[in-house]
Amino acid sequence: MTKSSITMDAPFEQSLLDQVQKPHVGTPRNRIDGPLKVSGRAPYAGEHFPDGLAHGVLIRAPFGKGRVTRLEATAAETMPGVLQVVTDGRLIRNGGDFAGAAAPAQGVQDVVYFGQPIGVVVAETFEQARAAALAVQVEFEAANDGRFDMDAALDTAEPPTDDIFGLFLIHTEQGNVDQAMQGATARVDSVWTTPSQSHSAMEPHSAIAMWQDDRLTLYASSQAPATARDQLATVLGVDAEKVRIQSPFVGGGFGGKLGLMPESAAAAIAAQHVGRPVKIALTRQNVIEVTGRRPATRQRMRLGADGSGKMTAIAHETITDQLAGEVFFEPAGIASHLLYEGNNRLVDHKVVRVNKLLAVSMRAPGEAVGQLSLECAMDELAEELGVDPVELRLRNEPEIHPELGIPFSSRSLTECLRIGAQRFGWSSRNLRPGGLREGEWLIGHGMAASARGNLFGPSTARVRIQPDGHVVIESEMTDIGTGTYTILAQIAADLLGVSIDRIAVRLGDTDQPRSAGSGGSWGATTAGSSVYAACSKLREMLAEAAGVTIEEATFADDALSARDQRHALQSLVGEGMEVDGEVAPGESAHRFSQASYGAHFCEARVNATTGEVRLTRWNSVLAAGRIINTKTATSQAIGGIVFGIGGALTEELVHDARTGKVVNRDLGEYHVPVHADIPDIDVLFLNERDHAANPLLAKGVGELGTCGSGAAVANAIYNATGVRVREFPITLDKLLPGLPTLE
Numbered sequence: 001m002t003k004s005s006i007t008m009d010a011p012f013e014q015s016l017l018d019q020v021q022k023p024h025v026g027t028p029r030n031r032i033d034g035p036l037k038v039s040g041r042a043p044y045a046g047e048h049f050p051d052g053l054a055h056g057v058l059i060r061a062p063f064g065k066g067r068v069t070r071l072e073a074t075a076a077e078t079m080p081g082v083l084q085v086v087t088d089g090r091l092i093r094n095g096g097d098f099a100g101a102a103a104p105a106q107g108v109q110d111v112v113y114f115g116q117p118i119g120v121v122v123a124e125t126f127e128q129a130r131a132a133a134l135a136v137q138v139e140f141e142a143a144n145d146g147r148f149d150m151d152a153a154l155d156t157a158e159p160p161t162d163d164i165f166g167l168f169l170i171h172t173e174q175g176n177v178d179q180a181m182q183g184a185t186a187r188v189d190s191v192w193t194t195p196s197q198s199h200s201a202m203e204p205h206s207a208i209a210m211w212q213d214d215r216l217t218l219y220a221s222s223q224a225p226a227t228a229r230d231q232l233a234t235v236l237g238v239d240a241e242k243v244r245i246q247s248p249f250v251g252g253g254f255g256g257k258l259g260l261m262p263e264s265a266a267a268a269i270a271a272q273h274v275g276r277p278v279k280i281a282l283t284r285q286n287v288i289e290v291t292g293r294r295p296a297t298r299q300r301m302r303l304g305a306d307g308s309g310k311m312t313a314i315a316h317e318t319i320t321d322q323l324a325g326e327v328f329f330e331p332a333g334i335a336s337h338l339l340y341e342g343n344n345r346l347v348d349h350k351v352v353r354v355n356k357l358l359a360v361s362m363r364a365p366g367e368a369v370g371q372l373s374l375e376c377a378m379d380e381l382a383e384e385l386g387v388d389p390v391e392l393r394l395r396n397e398p399e400i401h402p403e404l405g406i407p408f409s410s411r412s413l414t415e416c417l418r419i420g421a422q423r424f425g426w427s428s429r430n431l432r433p434g435g436l437r438e439g440e441w442l443i444g445h446g447m448a449a450s451a452r453g454n455l456f457g458p459s460t461a462r463v464r465i466q467p468d469g470h471v472v473i474e475s476e477m478t479d480i481g482t483g484t485y486t487i488l489a490q491i492a493a494d495l496l497g498v499s500i501d502r503i504a505v506r507l508g509d510t511d512q513p514r515s516a517g518s519g520g521s522w523g524a525t526t527a528g529s530s531v532y533a534a535c536s537k538l539r540e541m542l543a544e545a546a547g548v549t550i551e552e553a554t555f556a557d558d559a560l561s562a563r564d565q566r567h568a569l570q571s572l573v574g575e576g577m578e579v580d581g582e583v584a585p586g587e588s589a590h591r592f593s594q595a596s597y598g599a600h601f602c603e604a605r606v607n608a609t610t611g612e613v614r615l616t617r618w619n620s621v622l623a624a625g626r627i628i629n630t631k632t633a634t635s636q637a638i639g640g641i642v643f644g645i646g647g648a649l650t651e652e653l654v655h656d657a658r659t660g661k662v663v664n665r666d667l668g669e670y671h672v673p674v675h676a677d678i679p680d681i682d683v684l685f686l687n688e689r690d691h692a693a694n695p696l697l698a699k700g701v702g703e704l705g706t707c708g709s710g711a712a713v714a715n716a717i718y719n720a721t722g723v724r725v726r727e728f729p730i731t732l733d734k735l736l737p738g739l740p741t742l743e
Contacts, residue, residue, distance in 0.1 A: 203251020521700025640705025
């Protein structure tokens with residue numbers, strides 16, 4: 001097998017993509033998998049039907065902390081269609097994390113949160129399994145030291161146990177924040193809170209497990225199949241090569257499908273017990289109760305500035321919640337390290353250990369909720385100074401990373417701010433909070449900056465030119481709705497000069513080359529870079545076959561041209577050419593601060609009588625390096641903005657403070673934004689290249705829209721009403737007491 005490797009040890013000065021005369025990259029290309037999805041021919045995890053398929057339903061703990069002493073399953077086992085009640089100690093209590101092969105916590109006796117899986121009923125039909133699961137009687141001893149309310153246990157907060165491979169800095173400090181705050185001309189010192197949130201992806205979690213001899217095939221809803229495979233192999237006690245996971249189509253994830261999930265482990269174990277394929281499809285209520293949540297946060301923001309508007313102090317202290325023994329925490333201060341200047345700085349994180357559903361990554365972990373507080377506090381500081389909020393940010397633009405002292409790989413935040421303000425008409429905004437009204441409606445304008453760290457991970461993709469000139473791309477990478485199928489095809493089409501309709505992309509199979517997984521806004525850039533590496537080598541091989549140098553060769557119209565001669569690719573490849581392209585992070589990750597940036601502008605109307613909020617205008621200007629596909633990138637940005645709007649206005653996962661039970665466990669009670677909540681959203685991507693990021697010169701876009709967008713909403717609501725709500729989401733009951741009376 002021929003291999004081609006790229007390690008990002010230095011900026012990639014020239015990209016082959018910039019040499020293409022009629023590029024596919026950078027155009028608004030329709031999704032090549034779109035027709036499959038809209039016609040129902042794209043098979044998702046729960047849409048496979050092997051012979052002998054049985055159905056499983058999880059048995060879950062009806063208490064918040066304690067120990068299961070007995071499962072009385074006699075009645076359930078005699079019910080029609082029931083094959084077995086499985087209580088296997090290998091079952092996992094909660095999902096796994098994004099990296100590593102370590103198994104999630106296992107066991108069916110010790111319970112640490114309400115709804116924890118403690119068994120599975122397998123039957124001929126889903127309805128029979130569900131009925132039998134309800135018939136199982138759970139006997140237990142409840143513990144008296146359960147902790148179900150973070151706010152009631154703030155005094156127990158302690159530092160996290162792990163910085164997650166150095167990605168989430170637990171504590172940083174420079175200068176003297178307290179002293180700087182005392183000497184500041186203008187200061188803000190406020191506490192902001194955000195609740196637990198649910199990923200609520202369109203496709204509920206499901207898994208189908210089939211054993212053949214001693215090898216398992218699992219169809220699963222997974223953003224990172226190889227990670228899930230490694231963790232499942234550990235759970236089962238088998239070699240990873242004995243497990244194959246397939247996730248060719250995933251109906252959204254947002255971080256909720258990153259590691260091994262409870263339904264996947266349960267399906268694999270149940271299938272072993274009954275000797276038949278087993279499907280476990282979680283209901284929406286199950287998904288919300290057992291898969292994961294964004295943790296709640298309590299954030300103290302302190303900002304200080306001198307009379308000129310230059311910031312002298314930035315302190316962002318976060319308390320969040322998580323199960324005992326788990327390493328993930330919500331790094332709410334992650335953007336506060338780099339967004340603004342200020343010599344005196346403090347970022348700190350602590351965790352309260354609670355008995356609630358596992359806290360996991362959720363779209364833009366850290367930045368999504370951290371920029372709610374940071375960007376609202378910046379709005380408050382601007383008001384204290386009497387400075388335009390856009391101007392305040394411009395005055396505090398750092399030339400280098402303000403803590404690490406390293407250069408930015410690319411940073412177009414000031415351009416985003418200026419262009420966004422011009423497109424929105426910011427100069428004509430309402431200047432006095434509560435000062436603009438049309439009848440019952442108070443009108444306000446708000447803005448916020450956006451930043452999302454750019455990550456890069458090891459990834460491999462196989463690119464094969466077949467004897468007939470068609471191209472096949474294979475990778476374990478998944479497409480969770482982001483457009484990966486299309487983006488990889490665009491890259492290969494440009495580099496090899498092949499028509500997109502002659503390219504087949506095969507994704508989401510652990511028998512294919514391992515990728516970085518789809519999460520952290522790095523899926524398309526890492527997988528795309530590995531396709532770039534493979535195609536770069538294939539170009540050299542094709543040139544050699546044509547008897548020319550690579551410098552002489554051009555690739556277009558399914559052919560190589562050089563020296564006034566045209567060679568059809570199929571005439572050069574013989575029985576086929578195949579290369580595994582490999583990419584890996586290198587020194588550039590440490591030499592440069594890498595992030596995507598943007599600015600959001602929002603107009604909100606608030607009804608002075610009812611407190612109802614309506615968003616009426618939206619503009620976002622974003623910069624994320626080269627944009628591979630302007631249509632899918634814009635779609636991702638809009639989706640991220642909608643995510644941010646939901647966090648600002650409606651989304652709150654409510655836990656019973658007595659048991660930790662999720663109270664609002666469906667989309668009727670957990671309110672995500674709907675069409676009527678969202679205005680037309682104008683998105684502009686700037687023409688930017690990031691040479692330190694990867695060979696594509698591109699950065700991730702999937703989470704950038706979420707960062708700061710909720711703060712733009714909150715700032716617009718304050719500007720409309722004069723009411724500053726610091727407890728998210730901003731629901732009408734929090735606005736009503738402060739609204740002005742109608743004359």
